[in-house]
Amino acid sequence: xxxxxxxxxxxxxxxxxxxxxxxxxxxxxxxxxxxxxxxxxxxxxxxxxxxxxxxxxxxxxxxxxxxxxxxxxxxxxxxxxxxxxxxxxxxxxxxxxxxxxxxxxxxxxxxxxxxxxxxxxxxxxxxxxxxxxxxxxxxxxxxxxxxxxxxxxxxxxxxxxxxxxxxxxxxxxxxxxxxxxxxxxxxxxxxxxxxxxxxxxxxxxxxxxxxxxxxxxxxxxxxxxxxxxxxxxxxxxxxxxxxxxxxxxxxxxxxxxxxxxxxxxxxxxxxxxxxxxxxxxxxxxxxxxxxxxxxxxxxxxxxxxxxxxxxxxxxxxxxxxxxxxxxx
Amino acid sequence: xxxxxxxxxxxxxxxxxxxxxxxxxxxxxxxxxxxxxxxxxxxxxxxxxxxxxxxxxxxxxxxxxxxxxxxxxxxxxxxxxxxxxxxxxxxxxxxxxxxxxxxxxxxxxxxxxxxxxxxxxxxxxxxxxxxxxxxxxxxxxxxxxxxxxxxxxxxxxxxxxxxxxxxxxxxxxxxxxxxxxxxxxxxxxxxxxxxxxxxxxxxxxxxxxxxxxxxxxxxxxxxxxxxxxxxxxxxxxxxxxxxxxxxxxxxxxxxxxxxxxxxxxxxxxxxxxxxxxxxxxxxxxxxxxxxxxxxxxxxxxxxxxxxxxxxxxxxxxxxxxxxxxxxxxxxxxxxxxxxxxxxxxxxxxxxxxxxxxxxxxxxxxxxxxxxxxxxxxxxxxxxxxxxxxxxxxxxxxxxxxxxxxxxxxxxxxxxxxxxxxxxxxxxxxxxxxxxxxxxxxxxxxxxxxxxxxxxxxxxxxxxxxxxxxxxxxxxxxxxxxxxxxxxxxxxxxxxxxxxxxxxxxxxxxxxxxxxxxxxxxxxxxxxxxxx
Numbered sequence: 001x002x003x004x005x006x007x008x009x010x011x012x013x014x015x016x017x018x019x020x021x022x023x024x025x026x027x028x029x030x031x032x033x034x035x036x037x038x039x040x041x042x043x044x045x046x047x048x049x050x051x052x053x054x055x056x057x058x059x060x061x062x063x064x065x066x067x068x069x070x071x072x073x074x075x076x077x078x079x080x081x082x083x084x085x086x087x088x089x090x091x092x093x094x095x096x097x098x099x100x101x102x103x104x105x106x107x108x109x110x111x112x113x114x115x116x117x118x119x120x121x122x123x124x125x126x127x128x129x130x131x132x133x134x135x136x137x138x139x140x141x142x143x144x145x146x147x148x149x150x151x152x153x154x155x156x157x158x159x160x161x162x163x164x165x166x167x168x169x170x171x172x173x174x175x176x177x178x179x180x181x182x183x184x185x186x187x188x189x190x191x192x193x194x195x196x197x198x199x200x201x202x203x204x205x206x207x208x209x210x211x212x213x214x215x216x217x218x219x220x221x222x223x224x225x226x227x228x229x230x231x232x233x234x235x236x237x238x239x240x241x242x243x244x245x246x247x248x249x250x251x252x253x254x255x256x257x258x259x260x261x262x263x264x265x266x267x268x269x270x271x272x273x274x275x276x277x278x279x280x281x282x283x284x285x286x287x288x289x290x291x292x293x294x295x296x297x298x299x300x301x302x303x304x305x306x307x308x309x310x311x312x313x314x315x316x317x318x319x320x321x322x323x324x325x326x327x328x
Numbered sequence: 329x330x331x332x333x334x335x336x337x338x339x340x341x342x343x344x345x346x347x348x349x350x351x352x353x354x355x356x357x358x359x360x361x362x363x364x365x366x367x368x369x370x371x372x373x374x375x376x377x378x379x380x381x382x383x384x385x386x387x388x389x390x391x392x393x394x395x396x397x398x399x400x401x402x403x404x405x406x407x408x409x410x411x412x413x414x415x416x417x418x419x420x421x422x423x424x425x426x427x428x429x430x431x432x433x434x435x436x437x438x439x440x441x442x443x444x445x446x447x448x449x450x451x452x453x454x455x456x457x458x459x460x461x462x463x464x465x466x467x468x469x470x471x472x473x474x475x476x477x478x479x480x481x482x483x484x485x486x487x488x489x490x491x492x493x494x495x496x497x498x499x500x501x502x503x504x505x506x507x508x509x510x511x512x513x514x515x516x517x518x519x520x521x522x523x524x525x526x527x528x529x530x531x532x533x534x535x536x537x538x539x540x541x542x543x544x545x546x547x548x549x550x551x552x553x554x555x556x557x558x559x560x561x562x563x564x565x566x567x568x569x570x571x572x573x574x575x576x577x578x579x580x581x582x583x584x585x586x587x588x589x590x591x592x593x594x595x596x597x598x599x600x601x602x603x604x605x606x607x608x609x610x611x612x613x614x615x616x617x618x619x620x621x622x623x624x625x626x627x628x629x630x631x632x633x634x635x636x637x638x639x640x641x642x643x644x645x646x647x648x649x650x651x652x653x654x655x656x657x658x659x660x661x662x663x664x665x666x667x668x669x670x671x672x673x674x675x676x677x678x679x680x681x682x683x684x685x686x687x688x689x690x691x692x693x694x695x696x697x698x699x700x701x702x703x704x705x706x707x708x709x710x711x712x713x714x715x716x717x718x719x720x721x722x723x724x725x726x727x728x729x730x731x732x733x734x735x736x737x738x739x740x741x742x743x744x745x746x747x748x749x750x751x752x753x754x755x756x757x758x759x760x761x762x763x764x765x766x767x768x769x770x771x772x773x774x775x776x777x778x779x780x781x782x783x784x785x786x787x788x789x790x791x792x793x794x795x796x797x798x799x800x801x802x803x804x805x806x807x808x809x810x811x812x813x814x815x816x817x818x819x820x821x822x823x824x825x826x827x828x829x830x831x832x833x834x835x836x837x838x839x840x841x842x843x844x845x846x847x848x849x850x851x852x853x854x855x856x857x858x859x
Contacts, residue, residue: 038734047378053775276555278528
């Protein structure tokens, strides 16, 4: 069997395995969410100021909340299998539409954060490891420790106070300048401008993690036998570091990045809230407080799918980084 | 009463003159970015009185009347009106040049449909406001005659666009009003047209070029922005990225700093129609709060001025009765009610408890209870901490509970599983609309929010409330409400804490955003930037 065919078979197998996992996630989430007191009708009526019990009963009927739980679950599962994520009665919109609308900002923030955190983390870890116990190492380690220990929301607010209010370099919040309604490249530039602060804030935390991980991993690999062999072979230190050690040291970093993609959606709630970034985290947060269960389940489902597929991608990257790890 | 219609016509004339003078003096153009928090579920102000909807919808919809800062009705879609001698017929003469945003003409049929089919049926407060309306006659396209079963003086105060928006019959008729598409794509007659709603970011309204008020509005665009974090809202305001925030969008603690800036203005005006009062509801059916004495003692022990000064930074006014002092303008507020001291007195409270035979046990504890706190922000938590301390001094031991909104609503209004609950109520421009729901026996409606959850029931009071609602004569009416307030100050089913001052924070270049009695819930048709 050729290598490509093998890889394809592997991917298909993994995807099939993911189906029961995702279904289990839906069922567990469904029952977990039922544990919360009150329902969407309570919230809507509460916000409306006052509503009659008949009106509320009618709403519950319309939302399908008057049905017994197993029936509600069965209906939901049936719809999901038909790729229908249901309807958000709070927003009066299909869940899929709402979620996709928020997915792009989330993706923007997530991808730029991962690139920044992993990229800079690797470089800093490398610099620290190659200059072990010098001022460079100490400086980077202290920086990593401080950013890791600082709460995200505080960093975000400080950026706003210093960089937006005092220097006026960046806008305080939002995804684009909504008084201007830019179009074309102006809009791209405007969004990029708004993206800087949230990305840097969210990256700082993860950056510290990757820096430390990369440093430790480099040091561990540097003591391995194959490094001694390479040195005996007469390779330059530079070549040993950047070709042999680096490649092996990257493995744990990649593993970590894969695990954290899922956490990023959750971890970004704070950043999204501070910078009013219209992402999925905020949507989930609001959906929870308004008991918009259809919407929440939709977001959870999407996150689950995302984590499953990222893990798959990570496994494939493994085999590329270290051909000894077979995709089979 | 011919006089009223005359006043109406004069007001039309003056407003036209004012408008034409204004048209020369004011700058046109500009985008107003206002804070809307939290993001509303829809823009259906005919279905929900939710605050964030109230910020946007009145810019899109008009009411039959508008209200000036003194809360007098001024013409809007109705250019004049007349209340018959017996108070049972109200005739509205509608403007003839009004068009919906989709180009259809606005007629008396829309008024009839809105009131009878929409507000009376699905609006949270509409069934109360229009309770007495039996029929609306439409002799021609521009006349609407309301026939009432009994006089309803309060109805004339609930015709503004926030409370009773006029909605298009042609887009709602024959549909389920509660799920019609217009909830997210509003079509009104107001100064601004709905353009776009980017979920999680903003709602955009653009100037209605064909607005029936000549030369208005001045602004080109209004954008409502959602910023979840309070500190970021403050920073955005300070940075000039947003120009307007009302209803506590900027927390008091930040306002204290911002009000020192020249570029920012702060006002407490614009909330008299809403009339918010903070209070404590009690479960009057169960010990320990089934005894009026302990409720009175709590009212006596709490230092209202302390709460205002230390937690709300001085914004507020101690409550002195079950009715807000804002009702003084209509003669319904009674001064000098007992049991409502501005600064608390531990001794007086202890005396009441001792006299009632509520004595301390060996640990000095007279009663224990859980105090639920309205989950609308940190201020309420701090207020709870103060109460815990203040009431410990008179031997009432409290445990604080702070839950999320749905859990709290269900506990207090559906399950009645509470003892003591801190909350705030909008008293609105008339007690029939905002206060009756708190005390009437007919308002013990399990599962309905913001009604009589104390389950206090007093036949004498019920009678007074019923006749107070129908009384057309102002002085008889105020005598009735004086008696109501006396009863409530003695029985104290609810301890009113203080009249809240919400704050509006605005860019000082923004002018005339405050011409309506509704403040932030106004139409902003004459708001402009002065630069």
